[in-house]
Amino acid sequence: MSTTELAPGANVAVLRKERGWSQIHTARKAAVSVSLLSKIEVGDRTLTPAVAAALARAFGVTMDEVLGRVPVTQEDQARLSSLRAAIRDYDLPDRRPVEEPRMGAALEAAGRYRDAVDVVGLKKLLPSLLRDATAHAHAANTAEAWMTLAEVYSSVSRYPS
Structure with a gap:
């Protein structure tokens, strides 16, 4: 471990x-x-x-x-691997389009988990949210999209996955 x-x-x-x-x-x-x-x-x-x-x-x-x-459990190791993969593979072909309302809802949920110091809930949500926010920022290339990605990274940097 x-x-x-x-x-x-x-x-x-x-x-x-x-x-x-x-x-x-x-x-x-x-x-x-x-x-x-x-x-x-x-x-x-x-x-x-x-x-x-x-x-x-x-x-x-x-x-x-x-x-x-x-200690980091095997389950947490798997989540960490998933989070690392999300950082790397946001632009792979055949990726489903990012739905902004779904991403916005996930970002709000991440904020609630973070505020409640619910690390378990946050760890489950972050890989897909990071992947979506990164893909969206690169595709939209707007200040708002990049700020959303920065908010997700802020959530990621506070807790282990």
């Missing part, structure tokens, strides 16, 4: 939200300031070893888990 890494601050947010904890509750349990925790989660401050250790104790997990080093 291999591992992949989330950004440490994003991983802290995932761990906190998985438990249904607020930033205030988490900060109190870890004996850190709410301001510091908030800045770590959004990437404005570095997660130091001391704060990572305090959060690990509060969450009841290892330092590796707080730092975002998580």
Whole structure:
């Protein structure tokens, strides 16, 4: 089994939200300031070893888990391969045309998954959405199409697949 890494601050947010904890509750349990925790989660401050250790104790997990080093299952490896393929094969012949309403709905769903920190749902959706958005951007060649692709890449870059 291999591992992949989330950004440490994003991983802290995932761990906190998985438990249904607020930033205030988490900060109190870890004996850190709410301001510091908030800045770590959004990437404005570095997660130091001391704060990572305090959060690990509060969450009841290892330092590796707080730092975002998580095991990658075979299913996740397959999804990662699918995501990599989507990046490469957007312009293969015999590809079905991209339906903008369907792509827009998928992009909205990706946003909901991302906002809810639903990594599983996001991982399932991203390969086809990335393929469609890339094909559409190249075919339409409009600023709006390229911005849509940038939004999809933003979703891809935040979470492992």
